[in-house]
Amino acid sequence: MSRTITITTARGITSEVVVFGSAGASPVAAFHGFGGHLGGEPTLAALGETHEVFAPVWPGFGASGGEDVLEDMLDFALHGADVVVALGLDRPHLYGHSFGGMIAAEMAALSPRSYGALGLVAPMGLWLDDHPIPDIYSMLPFDFPRHLFHDPATASLLTGGVDFEDPAAVTEFLIRNNRRLGTAGKVLFPIPNRRLAKRLYRVTNPVAMVWGASDRLIPPVYAERWGQLLPQAVVTMVEEAGHMAPYEQPAAVAAALVSTYG
């Protein structure tokens, strides 16, 4: 079960925050991937059994605005930190999936002592020339499922049940997609690398690194690179999961995170 609250950061950005778990449990600030909250958020719900999980909706991904003031990686990382402050959380663990993992890692690099452990699921943010990440900005809708899911049949999650026969619904979907991927593009386009690698030495927190074994967007070889840059990371490969591991194998992902969060 989740509830939704609304916060306004010191910078003046208003966001919805979806909260899982019971008040008073050890807090986690959870940052979603480039698709936003897709519905249900099963991994966050599972984490809610042991923690109180605060999952902000990133500017550009929900009803409220604010994305125009976020222009670069520093703005993004500071907004994440502002959300934690606005929620009044004391040294929460961080969670981030994909695009959200890139943000969480930047937050930790900027201010490692402000957070507990770091849980990253297939984070963006690194680039290996020998293993280029497919370009999501030129990807056609029907190409997404096979890049994102171990089992592409799960892909209906992405569109949230939009009726593509209804022109108004399609326009609405295009607008939502344009806003969220447009916003994420400020740190992901044309190459999702804003030189995080040279700042990761600052991250001294415990790290859980979780990867879908059949991730065809950011192949698991990236987990190795993260492991080199963050030698303290405990790397877990989750079978029968792609880039959308938190939706495909929530129990396994949550278990890997909890073992590091404590």
Next chain:
Amino acid sequence: MKFTWFNLMPWPYLPEDFRESSRSVWVDIPNTLFDPARANAVYHTYMDQLEYADELGFDGIGVNEHHQNGYGIMPSPNLIAAGLARRTSNAAICVIGNSIALYNPPIRVAEEFAMLDCISGGRLVAGFPVGTPMDTNFCYGQIPALTRDKYAEAHELIIRAWAAEEPFAFDGKYNQLRYVNCWPKPIQQPHPPIYIPGGGSIETWDFCLDHDYNYSYLSFAGYLNAKRLMDGYWDRVAARGLDESPYRAAFAQIICVADTDAEAERLYSEHVLYFFNRCLHVYPGFSDPPGYRTIDTIKAGAVDQFRAAMQKIFANLTWQQLVDDGHIIAGSPETVIDRMKELITSLRVGHVFGLFHCGNMADWKTRHSTKLFAERVMPHLRTMWPDWDGDNRWWIRPLAARVRPDETIVEARRDPELPRDVAAG
């Protein structure tokens, strides 16, 4: 009416199976298809054609900027324009234009355009496109959601640089320059006429009207399909209480003229179909990266011409459909006059950018069509807007005494301080 002869400069040697063998004509086109040795003749042929249009009395000759594009081998239109400025003397040199968000820093555009204006004696028309997603985002790596903001800043910098008479500091978001000091400056003051080519983003209308720039709608879908969008533009002009001079707007149109309608099909069909079938084969994933279009434009349903649906239509068109649907204007001089009148009045445009070379058209056919248009069509269309006769607000203001290519020495070059033998030599 003013007519500009425009050359997209397509690569004319795309293989017959190009659609099947390659994903896209743009961005990731296999560059092994480009043959530099053949390009030698291709470039010269295209530049000769532009010069020929000047000789025939076209008001302008036009070039544009595309990158990694099989139908435009002109990543730097300024290089071509520099050549044209030296070898022509009457036509406006219409560079439509430089994608100003791509130049780092954009003061480069202020400088190069000023050079072109000086070399041409004040004949430059300066185009400032936002740029297509293919060029701007996928080839040149600009972030889609920030492209318009970066464009707006580049525009401000260039206009201020042309106007300022003292160095100034520019503290922009994308450009920080301690000493902006444009040198050289353009002949046309405060700046050359500015044209904003648009593909359908409605924000561009207000931008043009705010700054009194010409709005140029560039579409390969032809004039019948352009009506809805151009009506939107003119509604906006009216809503803002501005006069309705047709010279505020320009439209690009593929035009093929022959002695008869049947002859037009026989001569040009193959080349026009090469253009629609091969040159417009753009991978749809490159046409609309999230963040590039504004929400208002998506809501307005201004659908990009390279969208998958349009692609399919283009790929299977026949000559007759292309003619009937107005994608192209083709036929005898009489037919072309009728259709051009329809285009000019229905879209209310004072400027037409005529695309006479199409796809892989042979040089002689291009010249044949161009000559027939200049001699047997253009004269009948000159006075379409009598109420706006002489409205040159969006046109060049060249020097009367300018250097011309056919003169070895002119007044402008004579320096009274030089000894006579040097001046004569």
